[in-house]
Amino acid sequence: MNQDSTKISLTNRSKVVSNKKMTLLERFYLPAIFKGMFITFSHFFKKEVTIQYPEEKRKFSDIYRGLHVLKLDDEGRERCTACGLCALSCPAEAITMIAAERKEDEKDLYREEKYAAVYEINMLRCIFCGDCESACPKEAIFLTDRLVPSEYKRDKFIYGKDVLVEKKDARVDVSKRQTPEVLEFKKDKSKLHNK
Amino acid sequence: MLTQYLFFFLSAVALISAVMVLLSKKPIHSVLYLTLTFFTLAGHYILLNAQFLAVVHIIVYAGAIMVLFLFTVMLLNLNIEGEFQKSTLMKFVAALAGGMIFLVLIGTLKSFDVSIVSNPEMTQIGLVKNLGKTLYSEYLMPFELSSILFLSAMVGAVMLGKKDKN
Amino acid sequence: MDIHFILYKLILAAAILLLSLVIAMYATLFERKIAGFFQDRLGPNRAGTFGLLQPVADGVKLFFKEEFMPANADKVLYILGPSLTMLVALLASAVIPWGGTLMIGGHEYALQVADVNIGVLYVFAVISIGVYGVMIGGWASNNKYALMGAVRAASQMISYELAMSMSIVTIVMTSGSLSLNDIVAQQHGMNWNVFTQPIGFVVFLICAFAETNRSPFDLPECETELIGGYHTEYSSMKLGFYLFAEYINIFISSAMISSLYFGGYNFPFMNDLGLSHNMVTILGTVALFAKISFFGFVFMWVRWTLPRFRYDQLMRFGWKGLMPWAMANMILTGFFHLLFKK
Numbered sequence: 001m002n003q004d005s006t007k008i009s010l011t012n013r014s015k016v017v018s019n020k021k022m023t024l025l026e027r028f029y030l031p032a033i034f035k036g037m038f039i040t041f042s043h044f045f046k047k048e049v050t051i052q053y054p055e056e057k058r059k060f061s062d063i064y065r066g067l068h069v070l071k072l073d074d075e076g077r078e079r080c081t082a083c084g085l086c087a088l089s090c091p092a093e094a095i096t097m098i099a100a101e102r103k104e105d106e107k108d109l110y111r112e113e114k115y116a117a118v119y120e121i122n123m124l125r126c127i128f129c130g131d132c133e134s135a136c137p138k139e140a141i142f143l144t145d146r147l148v149p150s151e152y153k154r155d156k157f158i159y160g161k162d163v164l165v166e167k168k169d170a171r172v173d174v175s176k177r178q179t180p181e182v183l184e185f186k187k188d189k190s191k192l193h194n195k
Numbered sequence: 196m197l198t199q200y201l202f203f204f205l206s207a208v209a210l211i212s213a214v215m216v217l218l219s220k221k222p223i224h225s226v227l228y229l230t231l232t233f234f235t236l237a238g239h240y241i242l243l244n245a246q247f248l249a250v251v252h253i254i255v256y257a258g259a260i261m262v263l264f265l266f267t268v269m270l271l272n273l274n275i276e277g278e279f280q281k282s283t284l285m286k287f288v289a290a291l292a293g294g295m296i297f298l299v300l301i302g303t304l305k306s307f308d309v310s311i312v313s314n315p316e317m318t319q320i321g322l323v324k325n326l327g328k329t330l331y332s333e334y335l336m337p338f339e340l341s342s343i344l345f346l347s348a349m350v351g352a353v354m355l356g357k358k359d360k361n
Numbered sequence: 362m363d364i365h366f367i368l369y370k371l372i373l374a375a376a377i378l379l380l381s382l383v384i385a386m387y388a389t390l391f392e393r394k395i396a397g398f399f400q401d402r403l404g405p406n407r408a409g410t411f412g413l414l415q416p417v418a419d420g421v422k423l424f425f426k427e428e429f430m431p432a433n434a435d436k437v438l439y440i441l442g443p444s445l446t447m448l449v450a451l452l453a454s455a456v457i458p459w460g461g462t463l464m465i466g467g468h469e470y471a472l473q474v475a476d477v478n479i480g481v482l483y484v485f486a487v488i489s490i491g492v493y494g495v496m497i498g499g500w501a502s503n504n505k506y507a508l509m510g511a512v513r514a515a516s517q518m519i520s521y522e523l524a525m526s527m528s529i530v531t532i533v534m535t536s537g538s539l540s541l542n543d544i545v546a547q548q549h550g551m552n553w554n555v556f557t558q559p560i561g562f563v564v565f566l567i568c569a570f571a572e573t574n575r576s577p578f579d580l581p582e583c584e585t586e587l588i589g590g591y592h593t594e595y596s597s598m599k600l601g602f603y604l605f606a607e608y609i610n611i612f613i614s615s616a617m618i619s620s621l622y623f624g625g626y627n628f629p630f631m632n633d634l635g636l637s638h639n640m641v642t643i644l645g646t647v648a649l650f651a652k653i654s655f656f657g658f659v660f661m662w663v664r665w666t667l668p669r670f671r672y673d674q675l676m677r678f679g680w681k682g683l684m685p686w687a688m689a690n691m692i693l694t695g696f697f698h699l700l701f702k703k
Binding site for chain 3: 250251259263265323
């Protein structure tokens with residue numbers, strides 16, 4: 001059988017291992033050693049790939065999936081209506097919430113009649129898949145290009161509304177996440193999560 | 196004056212460590228004390244202005260032979276419980292044999308004319324050049340013979356260590 | 362033996378001791394920096410600019426770590442091991458000529474602690490007792506891996522010592538002296554031994570790698586097989602001593618290679634520049650340290666290039682590879698020496 005037809009090379013750099021008898025020069029190993037030394041030496045002058053983190057930050061993609069944000073609408077009211085779809089869609093079961101009914105005098109705080117009194121994401125469970133974002137019918141939760149900072153205690157990683165909800169005077173820009181494809185996808189709620 | 200103090204110091208260390216070779220319970224300690232004895236002997240050679248002998252003494256005895264000793268002793272599992280018991284007869288015979296060797300040594304030393312070198316710094320026999328000349332002229336025959344002895348010993352060791360093909 | 366002489370020797374010895382320690386300290390940093398550059402990384406750069414305070418930080422860390430001693434360890438030998446390693450590593454620097462002579466106030470001061478007429482043999486002796494520290498430490502730890510590492514180290518050192526001695530013997534044959542000072546002085550004016558002894562140099566270099574337990578001969582502390590080898594059970598500054606001694610050994614080996622094969626403190630055109638005697642000496646010392654740094658770099662370069670030997674390969678290479686070459690080199694040198702030099 002011809003084996004060559006089944007061989008698939010992805011890089012064209014693979015070499016077939018052979019145990020052929022070495023020539024005298026090869027048996028000295030010195031040429032091969034010098035070749036290796038030359039290769040390492042050439043790396044001496046290459047650009048370092050290190051990114052020195054706190055001072056220097058890697059450029060994130062526009063649709064990077066990092067720390068969540070609970071968006072406010074243009075008038076500064078919370079968009080979340082505590083429907084629970086995000087918690088339902090979450091594969092890691094990281095999201096919990098307790099819903100409450102909006103009082104008359106809270107109209108400028110919450111957009112819908114029902115709102116999340118408690119909204120918690122366990123950042124140690126979260127896998128940053130972004131399913132909550134795509135599940136949300138109110139466009140209330142988004143993942144951002146911010147990172148979850150490190151902590152010394154585990155319970156500090158359960159983020160409540162105090163961290164997740166964006167501040168009125170310090171809005172988190174998620175407009176870059178709304179690529180035409182995303183907007184198109186969000187139009188048709190029947191497709192995936194709302195079925 | 197300084198050399199005299201050094202001599203007494205080295206002799207004391209040599210004697211103490213030589214006794215400790217016999218007295219210490221652990222074989223490893225014995226080996227290390229023996230190494231220390233060799234070092235003090237090398238020091239004595241230096242006091243006699245025989246630097247070559249001193250260094251060769253360290254290289255050969257401390258650097259090679261004692262390392263091999265240490266090697267074997269480390270790999271042997273010699274615990275204190277595992278120390279084999281000697282019968283009274285064995286002890287008696289051993290003491291007798293050792294004592295006789297001691298007597299022979301003393302007898303040899305007595306009959307030997309011990310010439311005391313009055314000024315060891317002035318003798319140049321221990322230096323490399325003179326030693327080499329003496330070895331390769333006066334004592335050429337024994338020197339070459341001993342090298343043949345070493346060679347045959349080496350060949351013998353390789354023969355013993357070789358696996359039997361059959 | 363006036364007080365003047367003793368003072369000068371004391372100052373020189375202290376200076377060289379201090380220098381070896383500081384160089385060993387910074388060799389750890391350079392090793393890590395160079396490893397970083399070879400791997401397209403930056404290496405340590407947080408402690409001080411360019412990480413210059415990193416060795417200090419490492420030292421402080423080692424001092425403050427827990428002193429651990431295995432329950433059934435032989436206490437005296439356990440402490441003796443690293444101490445001996447450190448002591449022996451520092452001993453060899455005594456006979457290396459660090460430069461020519463300095464003329465200060467009508468006196469001539471040689472930059473060598475002890476110009477023994479058997480300098481080369483002294484270095485041999487120091488190398489051959491270098492095994493003890495490792496073996497004692499490995500055995501006293503009462504640990505299988507430590508013992509195996511110690512046994513490996515000892516047998517490796519003994520095996521490679523032979524080929525190393527033979528390559529030095531050829532140098533002694535051509536120069537006709539056992540004094541390192543003479544050997545260096547004879548290489549004056551680019552008469553470097555490396556040109557007449559290329560095979561000897563290669564053998565010596567390889568053996569130097571093996572004697573310092575450096576990669577590709579770092580089997581004694583091969584972490585994939587033996588955890589940490591002979592220093593598995595060591596912590597705190599005792600471990601520090603072992604690691605430190607390795608870098609001092611690199612420094613001394615580089616100095617030996619430079620002195621034996623690359624002219625030591627000699628540099629090209631040293632008498633044609635019309636400089637004063639002291640200036641030439643100082644420049645010579647600088648040249649020696651440049652050579653030492655280069656070989657130190659080679660040590661690190663090889664470490665981050667070549668993979669580790671397998672144990673049987675190591676032994677085969679030492680006995681069946683290097684030994685015949687060293688012997689052939691010795692015989693050839695003797696032959697040519699008889700034929701042409703007489």
